[in-house]
Amino acid sequence: MxxxxxxxxxxxxxxxxxxxxxxxxxxxxxxxxxxxxxxxxxxxxxxxxxxxxxxxxxxxxxxxxxxxxxxxxxxxxxxxxxxxxxxxxxxxxxxxxxxxxxxxxxxxxxxxxxxxxxxxxxxxxxxxxxxxxxxxxxxxxxxxxxxxxxxxxxxxxxxxxxxxxxxxxxxxxxxxxxxxxxxxxxxxxxxxxxxxxxxxxxxxxxxxxxxxxxxxxxxxxxxxxxxxxxSIGTEKSKGTKVFALAGKINNVGLIEVPMGTTLREVIYEIGGGIQYGKAFKAAQTGGPSGGCLTVKHLDTPIDYDNLIAAGSMMGSGGLIVMDEDDCMVAIAKFYLEFTVEESCGKCSPCRIGNKRLFELLEKITQGNGTMDDIDKLRNLGTVIKETSLCGLGQSSPNPVLSTIDNFPEEYHEHVTGKKCRSKVCKSLMQYLVVADKCIGCTLCARNCPVDAISGERKQVHFIDQSKCIKCGACMDKCKFNAIIIN
Amino acid sequence: MAKLETANALMELREALKEKGAALSQANSPLSTIQVKVTMATCGIASGSKPVFEFMKDELSKRNIPAKVTQVGCMGFCYAEPTIEITIPGKSPVIFGYVNLKKADEIIEHFIRKGEEIEGSIQINYETA
Amino acid sequence: MNMVKLIIDGKHVEVPENTTLLKAAKTVGIDIPTLCYFELKDMNIENRPGGCRVCVVEVRGRRNLAPACNTMVAEGMEVFTHNIRVLNARRTVLELILSDHPAECLTCSKNGNCELQSMAQQLGVREIPYAGEQSKYRKDTSPAIIRDVDKCIMCRRCEMMCNDVQTVGALSAVNRGFMAVVAPAFEMNLEKSTCTYCGQCVSVCPTGALTEVDHSRNVINSLADPAKTVVVQTAPAVRAALGEEFGLEPGTLVTGKMVAALRRLGFDYVFDTDFAADLTIMEEGSELLDRLTRYLKGDKEVKLPILTSCCPGWVNFFEHNFPEMLDIPSTAKSPQQMFGPVAKEYFAKKLGIDRKNMIVVSIMPCLAKKYECQREEFKVNGDPDVNYSLSTRELAHLIKQSNIDFNALPEEDFDNPLGASTGAAVIFGATGGVIEAACRTAYELYTGKKLEKVDFTELRGLENIRHATLDFDGLPINIGIAHGLGNARKLLEDIRAGKSQFHAIEIMACPGGCIGGGGQPYHHGNSEIIKQRSAAIYREDSGKPIRKSHENPFIQELYREFLGKPLGEKSHHLLHTHYFDKSVGDFIEE
Known part of the structure; x- marks a missing residue:
């Protein structure tokens, strides 16, 4: 069909x-x-x-x-x-x-x-x-x-x-x-x-x-x-919409669906599902101006008004699918980095406010955030939206606000537990040697670009966290799965 | 192309072109020759569709298979570029993805010449208005 | 005119359509704070980019807050200017602006005069919750203007002045996002740009991002040097504005107190640029008559109209933009630069001192004067005719730091001989004044008759471009006047196109003339202040016993003793100049 x-x-x-x-x-x-x-x-x-x-x-x-x-x-x-x-x-x-x-x-x-x-x-x-x-x-x-x-x-x-x-x-x-x-x-x-x-x-x-x-x-x-x-589409959104389907989806491509098609149909029937059978986490519509749709929105018919009601927007048609490996705080930061770069700088809330949002997100992803910072993100984001001059600033906080709304637990984990469940935020990660798997082959130590790994031959190795830059080279090289991310 | 002086002239031209089968949707091909469409949008070209396009043109003619090879825009299967669509008269069009020169050769020899089913076809999952 | 009814903060308001919410609110006593917004009423100068977002208000039914400066009234609109949503948003926006602004108020030259500072005070900001990285730029010092754009808040007032009003085009926004700032193209130095140093950017900058180069320290050092004879000259527009710096009403004339203050600062001779203005009239008026007479005799070589040349911003402008017309302006130097050689070549000799031991300081309403006195052609063996040019503002600071209670000073008179002047010289300070002064003299010289009605009121006013035809005893003389370089450009383009009907044109770079100069006390967009200064200038003129330059007895003496005659050889050498083609920018090499 x-x-x-x-x-x-x-x-x-x-x-x-x-x-x-x-x-x-x-x-x-x-x-x-x-x-x-x-x-x-x-x-x-x-x-x-x-x-x-x-x-x-x-x-x-x-x-x-x-x-x-x-x-x-x-x-x-x-x-x-x-x-x-x-x-x-x-x-x-x-x-x-x-x-x-x-x-x-x-x-x-x-x-x-x-x-x-x-x-x-x-x-x-x-x-x-x-x-x-x-x-x-x-x-x-x-x-x-x-x-x-x-x-x-x-x-x-x-x-x-x-x-x-x-x-x-x-x-x-x-x-x-x-x-x-x-x-x-x-x-x-x-x-x-x-x-x-x-x-x-x-x-x-x-x-x-x-x-x-x-x-x-x-x-x-x-x-x-x-x-x-x-005759095509929903009551208030007629015709079709072209989407550029991208991200963690099997059939990346250009699709055109009648308004009112659900996200589930787009992702699982047209898009062929999530790559490697992983779990769907969110879909970003509207690009850096939009918000994310989550599991609870999978059966919402996609049209202009429903997307706005869901805290996102139709946008021009970018649709980026994210899975369990994506950190929503990092995603918000990614989009903010884009808008900080692309703001024209004319109005103060967009010029300075987006920069501050980005800095707060950076603080959080580096493990230095506080619960107060999450409130600041929310308040500042709201003010930027309602005071900015053009559509860019009026929508640029959307990725932050919608990820806070939909994934508050991820923000809280970053702030209170200093933990990134998707293992994306490097500052919150630790590469550790599993003692009973390490045979002391020294391969990891020889490949570490910053000499953070020490250990004698045939002895369990040790990673100095103060030196580690979290490049992951040791984990890639280890043949015994003896290096894990905590 | 000559200048069209009236709207009627445009309609006459359209009818003439339709009869000649100048451009056809997948469904309504009256052509007796094989049609090969190679996606040549930026994404296709970036994935290598240009040599495939040249290969199909040259090889079909060298191998004496009458066919019309044209470039087209994006078919939407970005993940599988380069993609090409083959329409054999009387049959439904078939789209192949990930087409390199080896695959192109296989398509010519097995799918077109011998009429065999080969791997790598993509389910067409849309209607066209 | 269609009237629109709306409600602002519960008050019923009725205003003409196409009125902004900002102005509509003002009619019922609601003063919505603004930062980027700027207006000089009656002078066609308005800046409302809608960029700062401090003036946001809530309009019922709208999803977002609306900028009051840029939102037009509509029938039935309901507006809230200080509900909790608006107050929070406004404060947050201001906190954001402050978060990207250096907190160096104590040492900032705009301390006490900064609109951002006042705004923070008004909104009661006590901390900056969104502290973060601050944008940093290269500091740029030119001969007259310092750009310290770390302090730029992107209000774009300077850009509006430079582009829309002055059509100079030296400043515009560059870069994107957080690094966006107003700068010359490619962020090159102002000195390399087409900047005329008119200083209008400085006069509208709400913060300390654009300020003048401060020469007051040099002046203090000179005054302290016993080997130097320090002479000061004061431009006409200064006396009409200096009082503002000491809390006096705009338009208060402080000529006598200013002289007294300068004497107490230690200047050896307190002279008046007005004297040199009278001298300018003698030279420029004679040049006008000379060109006019030759023209009337059918001399095809002679070019009309003649353009005044006493405004250095204007001189820079035509050197940059109209290099093919360098022979049209009068060759007469500006009063500041006529004063210099008269002081150093005539007065110094009278005193029997070497010109190198005389320091000439000028007090000017102008920043371009700082550049003008540094021009190479106004130096003799490296010694400038005028050593330092201070703005009205710098003089005020100098007086304040010297423990002088300005308002308690007695009124004193200028020294002679270079302090005596006529009413004609005083009105140099207002747009139209130079040409009026020139006509007072030219009329009498041309017709040989006494001018009964000295006031040419038809030449006065604040309209952008004015013109009048004066009757020189049967000969109609067409006069054009423009203030603001954008208006000047229009007259210049007419001349270039061969369409100009004028015999003489006066041009002043600054809106309002020198009274609105870039070195004057900050008016913060209050055009009434400029009008009051103008009125003061004309008041001073009408109170003067002598009101025609050629009747100034000390001018007559100067010609008798030293110069010979107007346009004579000595005048030519000391009082006239020539202009340079500066159209070819050399910014590429940077």
């Missing part, structure tokens, strides 16, 4: 992305043709609104309403922007779509231009995606030469063209106001909304910003109708 329905990915793996003929044979540009010849912009927006399509970049804002807002602003120039600044660690949905089906994004952006009254589109894409860029450029050249992009599209008198802008690798530039400033040549940092880009965006003109995956859903909704689309 197929648990997956490929809508956004429908052409990926099917067509040659460098041949426009393949795309056309799969009904490509038919939606654009019917929109330009048969439908008013209002009618198209109505279809989108009825379809229930929500933004796939993470926010989940209804796409039709966004288009309508942009349409209703009176301006001499408007812009359509495709956000392809995919920055979540472990997420590659947008790249796959752009590499596998570039025309769908061009077609959808052109439809968006027709609906909002924009004549120019911009794709903001990471410079680290050279193949996607190359295929986009090829696609743009083809569609221009066939009259599907540029002046007088399909003889209808409608003009629309697209340019590419490159991101320089800043996570925050996925935030739409920061993205716009970056495109303007300014420092990529967000500004307070409102004004929303739909009202005042690129070069102060109304700008409709949608994510790659959102655009990839548009043509087929027009071709197959809103009823078809809205």
């Amino acid at each position: 197929a648990k997956q329905i490929r809508i956004a990915l429908r052409n990926c793996g099917v067509i040659d992305p460098e041949r426009i003929e393949d795309y056309i044979a799969r009904d490509g540009y038919m939606a654009l043709a019917s929109v330009l010849t048969d439908l008013s912009p209002e009618a198209v927006i109505e279809i989108l609104k009825k379809s229930g399509l929500r933004g796939r970049g993470g926010g989940g804002f209804p796409a039709g309403i966004k288009w309508e807002i942009t349409r209703n602003v009176v301006a001499d120039q408007k812009y359509v922007v495709c956000n392809a600044d995919e920055g979540d660690p472990g997420a590659f949905m947008d790249r796959s779509i752009l590499e596998g089906d570039p025309h769908v994004v061009l077609e959808a952006m052109t439809i968006n231009g027709y609906c909002t009254g924009a004549s120019r589109g911009l794709i903001y894409i990471r410079a680290e995606y050279p193949l996607a860029v190359e295929r986009l450029k090829t696609a743009m050249g083809q569609s221009r030469s066939m009259g599907l992009l540029g002046e007088n599209i399909l003889g209808t008198g409608f003009n629309f063209d697209i340019d590419i802008r490159y991101g320089a690798g800043a996570f925050v530039c996925g935030e739409e106001t920061a993205l716009i400033h970056s495109m303007e040549g300014l420092r990529g940092e967000p500004t307070v909304k409102p004004p929303f880009p739909s009202v005042e965006g690129y070069l102060k003109k109304p700008t409709n910003v949608n994510n790659v995956e959102t655009f990839a859903n548009i043509p087929i909704i027009i071709n197959k109708g809103w009823k078809w689309f809205s």
Whole structure:
């Protein structure tokens, strides 16, 4: 039984992305043709609104309403922007779509231009995606030469063209106001909304910003109708969602499931279960902005609202699976390290607060934490969320807060027992020699990079904990399983 | 490609392309030739799909097996890259994972030429809209 | 204008739409604390990046707290500015900012004048629970400004001033996250950047991240050296602001007390830059007339408009940005730099001392003056015409540390001959003043008639760019005035495009002119202070017995005894300068 329905990915793996003929044979540009010849912009927006399509970049804002807002602003120039600044660690949905089906994004952006009254589109894409860029450029050249992009599209008198802008690798530039400033040549940092880009965006003109995956859903909704689309998914989250499945799971890959699919189905049926038969511990959705879902969420249908209720978020679609070997405190620290690095530094809670969260987590994972530190994490995390300027800071404490909520015992163990049950936090570990297994072969001592192991030949060896750097070389070398982690 | 002056011209082109079987979903292949699709997204290329793509093109032609070899985007089986999909006329498409040149050779000789079942196929677990 | 009704802390408020919560709250006496927010009312200067997050408030129905400085009122909104959630969040945000700020208040030059310090005091912060690593940067000292950005709180006021108001573009945010800070491009030294040393960044910095280079220690040493004759000159804008440092109302004129204080500090001669300002008018006014007359005669070589050149920030700006127009500004030196050679080449000789044994100190409302007096072309065999330039603030410190009760001082007069001045010189301190002073003289020299109405009120005010046409006895003279370098840039670009209709343009780098200079007492965003200083300047002018530079008897004497005539050979040598193309940045080599 197929648990997956490929809508956004429908052409990926099917067509040659460098041949426009393949795309056309799969009904490509038919939606654009019917929109330009048969439908008013209002009618198209109505279809989108009825379809229930929500933004796939993470926010989940209804796409039709966004288009309508942009349409209703009176301006001499408007812009359509495709956000392809995919920055979540472990997420590659947008790249796959752009590499596998570039025309769908061009077609959808052109439809968006027709609906909002924009004549120019911009794709903001990471410079680290050279193949996607190359295929986009090829696609743009083809569609221009066939009259599907540029002046007088399909003889209808409608003009629309697209340019590419490159991101320089800043996570925050996925935030739409920061993205716009970056495109303007300014420092990529967000500004307070409102004004929303739909009202005042690129070069102060109304700008409709949608994510790659959102655009990839548009043509087929027009071709197959809103009823078809809205029949898939849950009440408030329609259609499908692409996830980049990663972590301790057997079938790492790109999946597209109907909204409402449970985590259990994703992990065990599509993902093939946890690697090496280990126990599932948590799944992180929403990347560094999201939270973790645990065993108790396995049967929760995945949609925008349920994920928020579970203390996480849909995010752009990264889904990282963790097993019993993952330390949740270390996981929280990993994500914080990322946000500390990627904060633009504009607002104080995000610039300094995330740093302090990271420092507290480091203190805890090094065995120096106190119960007071856990309270500090919680309080500080809450303040950062509610006072930060943009979505980055408003969500960056989520990994900490949700791991504290879901795995309080792991935090407590680190603090009071100075113990990391997953044996990840090195400062809390001790490599010890098991006396009755050690035969005194000296192999461990010879391989220790810091000379922490002493012992005579054929005598039980001893590890000096003050010298040990916990590299694990001794354990790897020992042929008698005589070295254990305490 | 010539410029399309009207929406009708686009539709006519689509029909013509469909008849020629320019690009096909797995289910509705009217082609009489064998189709080979090699995933050539960044992930596939990084795992070595480029030589596999060249190998399939060159070897099928050298071995006189009429086939259409195309590059495609991501099929979603990242864990098993490089992946290739083979559609033999009249049969359901089959996807193979972890394809290196040795595997590619086995696919040509055993799966395509001799029609034998071979190991390493991946269950297709999705519908395509 | 549509009015919006809302409730703030239980109070009903009605304000025009597009009003921020911050301003709406103010109308009902609720003062929401702010840190990054900055406004100079009526001068089109506003900074609200929404970055510090100290002004957050709760808006009913919103998930997160909202920055009051950046949230517009909406009908029916219900806002809480000091409930427990808001107070906790605000305090935590401030504690975070303090956790990344060096706790060296006692030795910080902004001690007592720091907005972060006041905020910590206001919110009653007694400890910093989130102590951790502090960001560290290289300290950067330029001829005029010190950047000690360990103390930067990323309020971005300086950036706004440097980019939006001044269009200098020397400062902007660099780096990301915890290491984000405001700096010149590539974190190069300010000296290598296009900085004009206008000092507006310093005047708006809430902390001690940007301060002036302090030369008061050098001055103290000079005063203590019996071999030196130490002469001081005071710029017109200083007397209108110095009193603020001693608790006097903004706009209090303290000319006499300032003179008395300088005498008690030990200066041998207390002179006035105003004298040199009168001299500037003689030279610059003559140059204007010369160019105008030749222009009217059809001389195609002559360039108009003529631009004033007494503002060193402005000189730096056009040297950086308009190198192809270096022949347009007047060649007249600034009053500070005219004073120097007059003191060292004329007055020193009168006293019979070597110029090397005379130390000239200037008291300026300005930081660019510190750089100006260090320029090579203003030195003779390595001896600067003006040795040290102190800001108004530094003078105040000097007075305070010398145990002088400023407010109890008697009013005293400047020494002669370089202390006598006219009303025309005093108004150099306010935007429009230089050109007004020049016109008072130029009118009489050009028409040969007596100017009855001395006040050209049409040239005064605080609008960004002003223009007026004066009647020189039938000849219409078009005058343009800009204060703030961004406004200057607009006039300059018009000239470059051949669209300028002006005969003469006055430009001052600082908003408001010298009274709003980078070396003045901190106004903390209160534009009323700048207006009061301006009013004081014009009050001083109207109270002066002589109000036209060419009528200054000591100026007349100087020309008789020493200089000969305006634009004469000696003037040319001592009182005029030339400009340099500084457009080619050499920062790459760093």
